[in-house]
Amino acid sequence: MAGLTLKNIQKIYPNGYHAVKDLNIDIKDGEFxxxxxxxxxxxxxxxxMIAGLESISGGELWIGDKxxxxxxxxxxxxxxxxxxYALFPHMTVAANIGFGLKIKKVEKKIINEKIEWALDLLDLNGLGDRKPSQLSGGQRQRVALGRALVLDPEVLLLDEPLSNLDAKLRIKMRTELKRIHxxxxxxxxxVTHDQAEAMTLSDRIVVMKKGELMQIGSPSEVYNKPANKFVAGFIGSPPMNFIEGELIKDGENYIFKYNGNVYKLPSYLKxxxxxxxxxxxxxxxxRPEDFEISLQPIENAIEGMSIVTETLGSDDYVAVEVNKKLLSVRIEPDSNFPLDRKVYLTPKEEKFHIFNK
Ligand SMILES: Nc1ncnc2c1ncn2[C@@H]1O[C@H](COP(=O)(O)OP(=O)(O)OP(=O)(O)O)[C@@H](O)[C@H]1O
Ligand SMILES: [Mg+2]
Known part of the structure; x- marks a missing residue:
């Protein structure tokens, strides 16, 4: 088993494009x-670059102590x-899964056992004799996963391995992956586009933007203590609400001035x-879940108008217009929230974030 260290890793493609800039990540043995x-x-x-399929333009990649x-x-x-997925089109599903083991000259009996194990694990029973062209996208993706898993790799790199699966299978595979790990x-x-996946599976999440590392931390750290506005807006769905304004010093504390309105910031922000x-x-x-919303005037609050309500399955939200922009505020489900009314927003304890513009 092996940990992994990326030290000032750079990638500049032959056409001059600087795709990865000074990436530093330390991954522990067995970490997800x-x-x-x-x-x-x-x-x-x-x-x-980690797999060795692309040259490293600068920096050091350590696998274990090598x-x-x-x-x-x-x-x-x-x-x-x-x-x-890159499956071999002329080979059967079983041959695709066993290919890496065959190259390694593993005993035939063991290869067959491993293939059976993978077919069973990935819900591909009975498809071993088919060719990739006779499979659905999701099935192909699972074959690709099986081909990697049977190798018992020290480090497994997965590039959006569930992206072609339907929602139900995705969630099943998510749980399977956790178990496999x-x-x-x-x-x-x-690698995933799906935040729920990243949040539920990972020990730590690396957030990148334009080739640069924005933050690395546990799911709860990147969610509750985003390092900057980019991470704050990227992690979380519906996304965090942002209100632009100006800071004014008020004795020990600060006042937030936005579009002619003022709001006294809670003192923990100082x-x-x-x-x-x-x-x-x-x-x-x-965040949408971190507002208290009231129809009764509140002395120090962010004022807005309730515009529309929206339901996302388990949660309901009301869009509140503040500063000509809509903020999303979570409300009690089925609450028949009154619309076109003045509302007063206050943050829950310790839940405001502040960023440089
Ligand atoms: N061979 C190449 N030559 C030049 N530029 C490249 C090459 N391959 C990728 N790029 C560029 O490098 C950047 C990073 O590409 P990469 O495929 O790593 O992105 P990604 O984060 O995986 O995106 P996605 O989520 O769409 O898969 C992109 O702007 C891409 O256009
Ligand atoms: Mg990609």
């Missing part, structure tokens, strides 16, 4: 780490499942302000 970030931020590039920059892909103890104890680096706010142009951030 997710890479998240908008399309094009460098997630696949990072995985490919500098691996120039180690051949097959000697890295790494298996990767690609975003595009517990069982195999491999180090897993997992340490955060001292620590990371530069200048007076700021953005206040509050």
């Amino acid at each position: 780490v997710s890479l998240v970030g908008p399309s094009g931020c460098g997630k696949t590039t990072t995985l490919r 500098l691996a920059n120039n180690v051949a892909p097959k000697d890295r103890g790494i298996a990767m499942v690609f975003q595009s 517990k069982q195999l104890k491999s180090t897993i680096i997992y 340490d955060v302000i001292k620590e990371k706010i530069k200048g007076k142009e700021v953005v206040l951030g509050v």
Whole structure:
């Protein structure tokens, strides 16, 4: 088993594009780490450099206690499942799954056992004799996963391995992956667009933007203590609400001035302000579930108008217009919230965030 260290890793493609910039990540042996970030931020590039499929333009990659920059892909103890699955079209499902073991000259009997194990685990029973072209996208994706799992890799790289599955199967596979990780104890680096997946599966989440690391932390850290406005807006659904305004010093504390209105900021924010706010142009951030909403006037509150309600299955939200922008506020389900009314928003205890604009 092996941990992994990325030290000032850079990727500059031959056309000059700087796809990964100075990436520093320390992954512990057996850890499950997710890479998240908008399309094009460098997630696949990072995985490919770790796997050895793409050269590293700068920095050091350590696998266990070995500098691996120039180690051949097959000697890295790494298996990767690609975003595009890359199955061999002329081989059956079973042959695809067993391919890596055959290359390693593993005994036929053991290969067959492993194939059976994978087919069963991935709900592919009875499909072993088919060709990839005779499978659905989701089934192909599971074959690709099986092909990597049978190798018992020390490090498993998964590039959106569940993206082609329907919602129900996705959730089942999510649970399976968690179980597989517990069982195999491999180090897993997992790329996903699905935040719920990243939150439920990971020990830690790496948030990237345009090739740069924005934050690395436990799911609860990136959710509750986002390092900056980008992470705050990226993690969480519906996303965090932002209100732009200006800071005014008021004795020991601060007042937030927005569009002619003022709001006295709770005093716990003053340490955060001292620590990371530069200048007076700021953005206040509050998650939809972190507002108290009242129809009765409240002395120090953010005032707005209730516009529409929206239901997302288990939760209901009301859109509140503040500063000509709509904020999303979670409300009691089935509460028949009155619309076109003046409402008063206050934050729950310790739940306001503040960022540089
Ligand atoms: N061979 C290449 N030559 C030049 N630029 C490339 C090459 N491959 C990828 N890129 C660019 O590098 C950036 C990162 O690409 P990458 O595939 O790592 O993104 P990603 O985060 O995996 O995105 P997605 O979520 O869409 O899969 C993109 O802007 C992409 O266009
Ligand atoms: Mg990608």
